[in-house]
Amino acid sequence: VTVGDQSFGRGEGGETHQTATGEVPTLTTAQGVPVADDQNTLRVGSRGPALLEDFHFREKIFHFDHERIPERVVHARGYGAHGYFELTDSLSDITTADVLQRPGERVPAFVRLSTVAGGRGSSDLPRDIRGFAVKLYTKEGNWDIVGNNAPVFFVQDAIKFPDFVHSIKEEPDRGFPQAQSAHDNLWDFVSLSPESMHAIMWAMSDRAIPRSLRFIEGFGVHTFRFVSKEGNSTFVKFHWKPKAGLQSVVWNEALKINGADPDFHRRDLWDAITSGDFPEWELGVQLFDDEFADNFDFDILDATKLIPEELVPVRRIGRLVLDRVVDNFFAETEQVAFCTQNVVSGIDFTNDPLLQGRNFSYLDTQLKRLGGPNFTHIPVNAPKCPFHTFQQDGHAAMHNPKGRANYEPNSWGPEVGGARENPARGYKSYVAQESGETRRERAELFADHYSQTRQFYISQTKTEQVHIQQAYTFELSKVETPAIRSRVVSHLLNIDKELALTVAKGIGLEKLPEAAPPARPVIDDLPPSPALSILKN
Ligand code: HEM
Numbered sequence: 001v002t003v004g005d006q007s008f009g010r011g012e013g014g015e016t017h018q019t020a021t022g023e024v025p026t027l028t029t030a031q032g033v034p035v036a037d038d039q040n041t042l043r044v045g046s047r048g049p050a051l052l053e054d055f056h057f058r059e060k061i062f063h064f065d066h067e068r069i070p071e072r073v074v075h076a077r078g079y080g081a082h083g084y085f086e087l088t089d090s091l092s093d094i095t096t097a098d099v100l101q102r103p104g105e106r107v108p109a110f111v112r113l114s115t116v117a118g119g120r121g122s123s124d125l126p127r128d129i130r131g132f133a134v135k136l137y138t139k140e141g142n143w144d145i146v147g148n149n150a151p152v153f154f155v156q157d158a159i160k161f162p163d164f165v166h167s168i169k170e171e172p173d174r175g176f177p178q179a180q181s182a183h184d185n186l187w188d189f190v191s192l193s194p195e196s197m198h199a200i201m202w203a204m205s206d207r208a209i210p211r212s213l214r215f216i217e218g219f220g221v222h223t224f225r226f227v228s229k230e231g232n233s234t235f236v237k238f239h240w241k242p243k244a245g246l247q248s249v250v251w252n253e254a255l256k257i258n259g260a261d262p263d264f265h266r267r268d269l270w271d272a273i274t275s276g277d278f279p280e281w282e283l284g285v286q287l288f289d290d291e292f293a294d295n296f297d298f299d300i301l302d303a304t305k306l307i308p309e310e311l312v313p314v315r316r317i318g319r320l321v322l323d324r325v326v327d328n329f330f331a332e333t334e335q336v337a338f339c340t341q342n343v344v345s346g347i348d349f350t351n352d353p354l355l356q357g358r359n360f361s362y363l364d365t366q367l368k369r370l371g372g373p374n375f376t377h378i379p380v381n382a383p384k385c386p387f388h389t390f391q392q393d394g395h396a397a398m399h400n401p402k403g404r405a406n407y408e409p410n411s412w413g414p415e416v417g418g419a420r421e422n423p424a425r426g427y428k429s430y431v432a433q434e435s436g437e438t439r440r441e442r443a444e445l446f447a448d449h450y451s452q453t454r455q456f457y458i459s460q461t462k463t464e465q466v467h468i469q470q471a472y473t474f475e476l477s478k479v480e481t482p483a484i485r486s487r488v489v490s491h492l493l494n495i496d497k498e499l500a501l502t503v504a505k506g507i508g509l510e511k512l513p514e515a516a517p518p519a520r521p522v523i524d525d526l527p528p529s530p531a532l533s534i535l536k537n
Pocket of ligand 1: 071072073074075078112113114130131132133146147148152153157158161220221222303336337338354357358361362365366369
């Protein structure tokens, strides 16, 4: 029979052949050799043995055997889409970043939204923080904002990150739980690391069970710098505000959805984009100077703290629209490599010890995950502006230098000499004044772990507070070790008495513990911040 441009027939053994006719391309090997039979290995006689010389069979199986690459060590499960960023308000007085100069101008974007703890095959609706990673292909290079849907993080110093991640992943002896926060190791670690209390409260809130990825906020978390033409620095926090607003499910719904459709969020994003209902976020910035930083109750370099929007309003400066699904999940969503150190002229780092560790970690892990130093040549990672380096060779090199020169300075003319550095246009680091003795102790101002956690809790509506109480109760009820449960409650006592007592009762704690001794006095009169509530937004 012939259907469309292919004909179907049966071989001698009854197997189905689809044969190229008309416009249908001919199947080939990776070397381009046309394939006549893709159903049968080359054999001696009609029943074998199979022959090693069957290069088509060997190439096909060899390639299949190597299909898997390591999943991301965190944020393994994610979903990506293409779109664009459009500037709506110029920041030309504050930063030289080319993408933030001319309102109305668009640059292409790629976004990957993810869960943190679960593996690549886990479900979409665990109680978890969501990753919000954005790559903007600007005319002056790629700029990545590698954020989360919570504005605060679990640890203050990158040296604690491997322990934190080990504790949230499956326990090494039993291999479970795989994607739940409900287990002894996690609660053991966080109750021994009070700096995590604020982020944990976010993870116990409705934010951690979003209805869809279209209804989440994104936060760059760290304080970055904008640098102006004159070399002046302004501190900045980045925010993505969903045009659709914020929405979550309740825990019972999350449990049912995970069972009924573990792909719920990725299906939703795919359906929305392919039906033309493009998800959209506004880019907002909180801008502040040294004087604000010096007078703030907390250290602006501490990633476990946020800057309340009531104190420093979020200025909306652009919009991000996702309007195209990927052609191939692996090529784009799996192989995309975000990195906090991918910044462009006009944007610089601060001394946040978590950020500085991240700047090392992403490149390092991607070297392994993506099989060598040339993953920037993969189309989803390559800049979309002209780029010229003298980097060469390595696995799968696609952009080796052309001609004789693979070094600089060199004496060759423009045709063979390649590119030259450009002091007028090139990236210049902010000229910061640094001094001090070498030490490991954390700055004193990093030591208050409860005040902002309390502020988050009192900013929630009563309904949201009840959800938080239920989340702690549910998760802690899974913890087998009484001392760990009790230690968590000892921290909650510093955050909100009613919360602590409700959870203690809910998990059947026999004796209420003493409150954990705070390293710094808790500021219990911080004003509520309505922006932290989903229901008020
Ligand atoms: C992956 C966010 C802290 C190491 C990711 C991803 C996001 C993210 C969104 C997924 C990127 C993607 O979709 O491909 C954050 C945020 C942090 C944080 C907001 C704190 C503010 C850290 C720290 C480290 C780290 C402290 C290590 C020192 C990694 C690694 C990956 C990753 C190794 C996997 C990257 C890959 O395989 O491509 N992170 N992270 N993260 N993060 Fe973080």
